[in-house]
Amino acid sequence: MHATEALTEADRLMTLCNSCRYCEGICAVFPAMEMRRTFNDADLNYLANLCHSCGACYVDCQFSPPHEFDINVPRTLARVRADSYAAYAWPGALSGLFARNGLTLSIVLALSVAGFIYSLGTSPLFTQPQAGAGAFYRIMPHNVMALVFGIAFLYAVLAIVLGARKFWRETKTTGVAVAAGGLWQAIRDAGSLRYLDGGGAGCTNAEDAPKDMRKHYHHATFYGFLLCFAATCIATAYHYLLGREAPYPWYDAPVLLGTLGGIGLVVGPLGLLIAKAQRAPDLKVERQLGMDAGFTLMLLLTAATGLLLLVLRQTALLNPLLALHLGVVFALFVTLPYSKFVHGIYRFAALVRYAQERRAELH
Numbered sequence: 093m094h095a096t097e098a099l100t101e102a103d104r105l106m107t108l109c110n111s112c113r114y115c116e117g118i119c120a121v122f123p124a125m126e127m128r129r130t131f132n133d134a135d136l137n138y139l140a141n142l143c144h145s146c147g148a149c150y151v152d153c154q155f156s157p158p159h160e161f162d163i164n165v166p167r168t169l170a171r172v173r174a175d176s177y178a179a180y181a182w183p184g185a186l187s188g189l190f191a192r193n194g195l196t197l198s199i200v201l202a203l204s205v206a207g208f209i210y211s212l213g214t215s216p217l218f219t220q221p222q223a224g225a226g227a228f229y230r231i232m233p234h235n236v237m238a239l240v241f242g243i244a245f246l247y248a249v250l251a252i253v254l255g256a257r258k259f260w261r262e263t264k265t266t267g268v269a270v271a272a273g274g275l276w277q278a279i280r281d282a283g284s285l286r287y288l289d290g291g292g293a294g295c296t297n298a299e300d301a302p303k304d305m306r307k308h309y310h311h312a313t314f315y316g317f318l319l320c321f322a323a324t325c326i327a328t329a330y331h332y333l334l335g336r337e338a339p340y341p342w343y344d345a346p347v348l349l350g351t352l353g354g355i356g357l358v359v360g361p362l363g364l365l366i367a368k369a370q371r372a373p374d375l376k377v378e379r380q381l382g383m384d385a386g387f388t389l390m391l392l393l394t395a396a397t398g399l400l401l402l403v404l405r406q407t408a409l410l411n412p413l414l415a416l417h418l419g420v421v422f423a424l425f426v427t428l429p430y431s432k433f434v435h436g437i438y439r440f441a442a443l444v445r446y447a448q449e450r451r452a453e454l455h
Contacts, residue, residue, distance in 0.1 A: 095133055095179075098171040102136045105165055108155070115149040119287040120446050121169070122149075127449055137179070138263040140172035141435070141442040146306075147375050148290030157374060170377045177434050180262075182254035186430060198386040198423055198431075202393070206419025210412060232418070234331070241418070244425040251429035256437045263445060274447035281447070282440050285310055295367075309363035313391065314436075316356020320395070323350035339405055351402065357395030361388045387431035390424045 094100045106125050109115065116122040121142045128135055145166045155161035181187040209232060281287065288295065288307045295306040327346040330336040340347050365388055368376075397417040404413060428434075 094136070096172075096175055098168065098175055099133055099136050101168050102140065102172050103131045105163055105168055106131050106136070106139065108161060108163060109165065112155075114154075115152055115165075118148045118152070118290065119144060119146065120281075120443070121165075124446050124449065127453065134262045136172055137176040137259070138442055138445060140169040140176060141259075141438040142287075142446055143169040143173065144285070144288040144439075145170055145375070146288055146290040146295045147372065148295075150372075150375060164374060166375050167377055170375075173435065173438075174377065176259070176438065177430075177432070180255045180259040180438070181430060181434075182251050182258070196386075198390050198427055201426065202390070202416075202420045202423035204419070205422045206416045209418055210415035232414070234337070237418070241422060241425065244422055248425050248428040252434060252437060255429060255434060256441060259438050260441050260445075263442070271448065271451065274451050275444055277447040278440060278443040281443050282436075285314075305363065306367045309360045309367060311360070312356040313360030313364065316353045316358075316360055316395070317391070319349050319353030319356065320398075321353075323347075323353060339402075342402075347402065350398065354395040354399045354402075357391050358399070361392040361395075364388050365392075387427070387433055390420065390427065390431075393420045394424055 094103060106128075109122065110125055110129070113122065113126065116126065119142075121139055124139060124142055131139075143166065147166050149165050150156050150163075150167075153163050153165070155163040157164060178187040285307050288310060323346045326349065327338055327340070330340070330346065331338070338346070342348075342351075365385065368385070368388075394417070397413060397420055401410070401413045401417050404410060
């Protein structure tokens with residue numbers, strides 16, 4: 093017996109697919125499946141997080157709907173994957189946020205925090221343009237900003253690490269150890285999104301011809317996020333090691349990296365939202381759309397408000413834009429462990445496990 097109906101259906105599909113094996117060259121899911129004869133909940137959660145939901149197996153399968161076998165691996169594994177986010181969430185009492193962490197929750201939290209920050213501005217500083225080093229901190233003191241957002245960020249990191257630790261322990265393959273070679277292979281596969289190409293043809297959407305645009309949008313989002321994180325790290329070093337206060341001139345490293353990353357976080361999430369709307373109806377999981385859209389939109393809003401803040405930072409709009417940007421960033425941090433952000437963490441862990449299993453099988 094499995095814990096959910098989605099896991100029961102995934103077991104049925106994997107058992108049937110294990111007899112056919114027509115799709116074994118499409119992605120990592122099917123070779124990993126072939127290493128097993130039975131599937132417990134941990135196995136199915138592992139396979140679900142290996143799946144990149146390109147849709148190629150659904151198109152290639154001769155038993156997909158309307159066939160009576162009703163084989164729809166991408167949609168079923170997407171349901172299992174979404175359930176796994178809640179199952180491994182820390183603390184467990186907040187796992188229900190995965191079901192409710194949609195667009196409305198994210199926006200309400202962001203606007204509430206932004207309104208609170210803006211309401212603190214009782215001095216003329218909130219109605220006058222601010223410029224030069226330290227302009228941001230004349231509106232909200234740096235120590236207060238660092239404390240509030242540092243706590244939110246550290247909590248998000250702690251919750252994500254503990255959730256990933258639980259996922260790793262439960263899906264761990266007995267007798268297979270982690271080696272540097274397997275870890276490096278997983279890093280390469282994740283960094284290149286190796287399996288998000290439908291076996292070479294591209295992702296399936298509502299049109300007949302597969303396209304690779306979803307892969308490009310994921311790349312823009314992922315590397316845009318890394319560039320913004322690098323910009324934040326450099327700005328932190330500037331402040332604490334060099335005594336230089338934000339905002340910085342346009343040619344400085346934090347601004348250049350943040351601008352490039354911000355552009356990536358506008359283009360990528362916007363493209364992903366469009367691609368999701370164009371997804372083939374048989375591959376959509378309606379109950380998951382709110383969670384997906386909420387996280388993707390928060391990334392988009394974080395980048396958009398950051399870029400607007402950069403362009404208008406020497407005007408009177410600096411004050412409300414800073415409050416709005418900080419509100420969005422705070423909401424993003426708090427909801428990270430309970431949003432689709434964790435799919436990147438669990439997928440990487442699944443890729444590490446797959447690389448180790450393959451190495452063990454070959455040796």
